[in-house]
């Protein structure tokens with residue numbers, strides 16, 4: 253067994269607030285394997301997701317949320333210790349995955365992370381991808397998979413037509429590729445003109461520029477009743493009201509966000525949460541089309557369904573050089589993720 257130091261560096265959230273106020277890179281105790289299903293991973297890279305910035309700001313209601321805590325769900329690294337009942341994984345294996353909860357208290361923004369078999373998702377890292385690329389393929393890719401296959405109610409056979417809102421972001425770039433990996437699928441992405449080339453390069457058959465009223469009007473007037481599924485990675489009433497009639501009668505509006513745009517970017521108080529719940533229930537029960545919200549993620553599918561698509565190149569992580577940070581510079585990663593302008597994914601290297 254590799255020698256494991258007693259203390260490690262972590263990017264800890266010491267208080268709620270701005271990235272500069274809240275995030276501190278310093279030494280904390282290294283977690284240890286104590287239970288038979290525990291797996292200790294030496295982290296090489298960490299995928300960053302919007303939920304972590306929302307939690308750091310104190311914007312989303314999370315039960316028993318206190319500071320200090322280490323945020324982070326997604327990781328890629330090497331197994332350095334394991335409990336006696338862990339099966340299928342060995343010390344020295346390169347793995348990637350996500351913890352059951354991305355908001356800690358003992359999250360992946362650290363040199364070592366403890367997970368447990370059966371909690372969250374873990375898979376062997378395919379040889380054809382880097383630790384950085386694999387670390388991003390956690391929450392965002394499983395959200396895309398679940399929004400499409402778990403909740404999408406797609407026809408079992410025949411052609412399918414899918415629209416992805418927010419197709420240039422973390423969830424959207426994986427959603428376009430996953431949708432295209434399904435047989436006989438026409439995939440249209442909504443993104444800004446500056447990201448059109450990227451989204452087309454991921455396999456989208458067409459893109460619609462959301463910053464152009466003319467393009468959005470053409471979409472709503474020409475394609476009414478033609479889509480089987482809309483995947484929404486942006487949220488808000490405007491998109492729902494404008495686009496729901498694009499769905500066929502048995503089509504599904506599947507959202508990762510819900511009726512508030514970038515939900516959690518602003519503080520979600522009790523009144524706002526109750527209002528949102530009311531809208532969700534009304535849409536689910538009385539909406540003109542099926543309405544689905546991604547609430548929990550099917551982590552077992554990471555190894556069985558998603559990892560093979562990564563291994564055979566059908567799903568790739570979009571990772572631009574200026575979105576790769578060192579863990580000690582996590583403040584910059586958080587400032588980028590909360591800008592809503594991320595293209596593909598953001599990663600922190602350990």
Ligand SMILES: NC(=O)c1ccc[n+]([C@@H]2O[C@H](COP(=O)([O-])OP(=O)(O)OC[C@H]3O[C@@H](n4cnc5c(N)ncnc54)[C@H](OP(=O)(O)O)[C@@H]3O)[C@@H](O)[C@H]2O)c1
Pocket residue numbers: 301302303391392395417418419420421422423424442443444445446447462485486507508509514515546547548549589592593594595596
């Ligand atoms: N329910 C769940 O379990 C779950 C899981 C994962 C994520 N989520 C949520 O899903 C959302 C998306 O996550 P993400 O990781 O994809 O976020 P992200 O990577 O931060 O998304 C950024 C992208 O959104 C695009 N964008 C911003 N405003 C837009 C608009 N009005 N219309 C179309 N595109 C727009 C941006 O492109 P431009 O710069 O061109 O505008 C950018 O490329 C977040 O709110 C996240 O918290 C929920």
